[in-house]
Amino acid sequence: MEEVSLTSLKGALTEKGRILTGVFKSEAEKVKGCGAFSKFLAAGFEVFHVGINVKSSVFIQQMKRFSPQVVILLCQGNINGVKQLIETIKEEGMRSMARIILYGININESV
Numbered sequence: 660m661e662e663v664s665l666t667s668l669k670g671a672l673t674e675k676g677r678i679l680t681g682v683f684k685s686e687a688e689k690v691k692g693c694g695a696f697s698k699f700l701a702a703g704f705e706v707f708h709v710g711i712n713v714k715s716s717v718f719i720q721q722m723k724r725f726s727p728q729v730v731i732l733l734c735q736g737n738i739n740g741v742k743q744l745i746e747t748i749k750e751e752g753m754r755s756m757a758r759i760i761l762y763g764i765n766i767n768e769s770v
Contacts, residue, residue: 675702679727679757681709681718683734683741695731704729715744719751727757734763 678699699706709721722730730748734741741761748754 675704676728677705678729679707680731681713682711715747722753730757731760734761
């Protein structure tokens with residue numbers, strides 16, 4: 660199994676919830692960084708970043724570990740892979756656990 664460095668960053672304010680984020684496999688070369696982390700932290704969220712070029716199985720494992728209310732996924736080119744990850748989250752019975760936010764240039768209502 661691929662080793663992932665997991666960094667937990669705690670907000671300075673009272674925690675409002677947990678956010679799990681990472682960069683889905685094959686999207687890594689398109690990432691310049693996520694400036695939103697500091698905004699989430701300042702707003703009082705606990706943020707867990709699972710890494711870059713992360714497999715679906717790692718997202719599932721970390722969702723089980725941290726029980727986030729929100730999962731944020733970058734979707735630039737691998738839309739089918741991200742759709743499959745969401746389907747796997749449903750199959751694992753975890754879809755009602757968290758809101759899933761997709762961001763990227765290819766996101767529209769069809770995704």
